Amino acid sequence: EVQLVESGGGLVQPGGSLRLSCAASGFTFSSYAMSWVRQAPGKGLEWVSAVSAGGGSTYYADSVKGRVTISRDNSKNTLYLQMNSLRAEDTAVYYCAKSGSGNYPVNWCDPWGQGTLVIVSS
Amino acid sequence: EIVMTQSPATLSVSPGERATLSCRASQSIGGNLAWYQQKPGQAPRLLIYGASTRATGIPARFSGSGSGTEFTLTISSLQSEDFALYYCQQYNNWPLTFGGGTKVEIK
Numbered sequence: 001e002v003q004l005v006e007s008g009g010g011l012v013q014p015g016g017s018l019r020l021s022c023a024a025s026g027f028t029f030s031s032y033a034m035s036w037v038r039q040a041p042g043k044g045l046e047w048v049s050a051v052s053a054g055g056g057s058t059y060y061a062d063s064v065k066g067r068v069t070i071s072r073d074n075s076k077n078t079l080y081l082q083m084n085s086l087r088a089e090d091t092a093v094y095y096c097a098k099s100g101s102g103n104y105p106v107n108w109c110d111p112w113g114q115g116t117l118v119i120v121s122s
Numbered sequence: 123e124i125v126m127t128q129s130p131a132t133l134s135v136s137p138g139e140r141a142t143l144s145c146r147a148s149q150s151i152g153g154n155l156a157w158y159q160q161k162p163g164q165a166p167r168l169l170i171y172g173a174s175t176r177a178t179g180i181p182a183r184f185s186g187s188g189s190g191t192e193f194t195l196t197i198s199s200l201q202s203e204d205f206a207l208y209y210c211q212q213y214n215n216w217p218l219t220f221g222g223g224t225k226v227e228i229k
Contacts, residue, residue, distance in 0.1 A: 035218070045158075045166065045209055047218040061217050095165055100156070107213050108156035110168035110177060 002026040002111055004096050009116030016086050016120070022079040022096030022113055030054070030074040033105035036081050037112070038092035048094070049081065050105035059105060064090075086120045093117050124148050124212050128221035134229040141197040143224045145210035150190045154214035157186055157195045160207045160223075169208075170195065200226070 008020040022034070035050040049070040050059040058070050069082040079096050094116050097109035125148040135141045145155065153173040158166035168177040170186035173193055183198040197204055205228050210221040 044222050045211070045220040047220070050218075059216055100168070100171055106216060106218065108168060108171040108211065109158075109166075110171070112165040112167070114165055 002098065004098065004111065004113035006094065006096050006113045006116035009094065009118045011119045011121065012086055013122050014087060014120055017082070017084045018086065018118060020081040020083070020094055020096075020116055020118070022081075024077045024079065024096075024098070027098070029072075029077040031102060033099035033103055033107065034072060034079045035097045035099065035105065035109055036070065036079075036094055037097055037109065038090075038094045038118075039115075040089075040092040043092075046092075050099075051079070052105055053103040057105070083118070086118075088120050091118060091120050123217060124151060124215055124219050126210055126212055126219050126221035128208075128210055128224050130224060131222070132225045132227060134227050135200050136229045137202060138199050139229075141200055141204075141226055143195040143197075143208055143226070145188075145193040145195070145221050147191045147193075147212055147214075151212045151214035153189050154212055155186075155188070155193050156211045156213065157184075158209045158211065159204075160209065166209060197226070 003025045005023045036048040051070045055072045067085045071080045095112045097112045100108035100110045127146045129144045155173045157170040160166040174186045185196045208224045
C-alpha cells in the first residue's frame, strides 16, 4: 500500500523558516515525480511545487518562488519542502502527493498524504 | 496560468439522485483533467484522470466526460458517503491549477 506521511508543520512567526518532510513507502519512490499542494483554512487547493523523479528538475508556483525549495532524498524515500520568509498567507495544510504517472511532474496527484498544518502568526 | 472554474459552488441533491458537476478551463487542456473528492478533515482522493478514466477502487457510479475546455463529473446515484467537496485539476500546463470546488450536500 502506498503511504505518504508528512511532518514538520507547526507555528512559526512571520519571516521564519520551516522544513516539511514527507516519508514515502509502498512504491518505488525514485521512479515518481512528487508534488506539494496546500490548502488554506476553509479554502481550495493550491499547487505549490513539484520535483522530478531524480530531483534534477523543480517547479514552483509564483506565490512561493524564491522563498521555497523542494528537494528529495531517494535513498531515504523522503520528500522535503524548505520554506523561508514565511508570510501569514502561507498558513495552510501542506500535502505531499505522488505523481499519477511516473517521472512526469505535470500530472494528476495520487495518492495524497494526510497533510501537515503550517501556521504563520506572531 | 489556466483558470479552472467549477459550477455550481454548491449542489443540493437527494440520496439516490444523479449529480452533475461542471468544470471549465480558460483554454483548451485536451483531456488532461482530474477530479478529486475531499471530505472534512481528510486529504483529497483521486476519482478520475484523463477526463474519463476512473482511478483504482472508484465505484462505477462516478463517471467523467469532456475534452478541450468543458468537463463533467457525474455521480449516477448518490450514496451517503458521496456528500463531499469535489475539485477538478488541469495538468496540461504549468502551473497545475485547481477549480474552486463544488460542495455536494444533502437536500
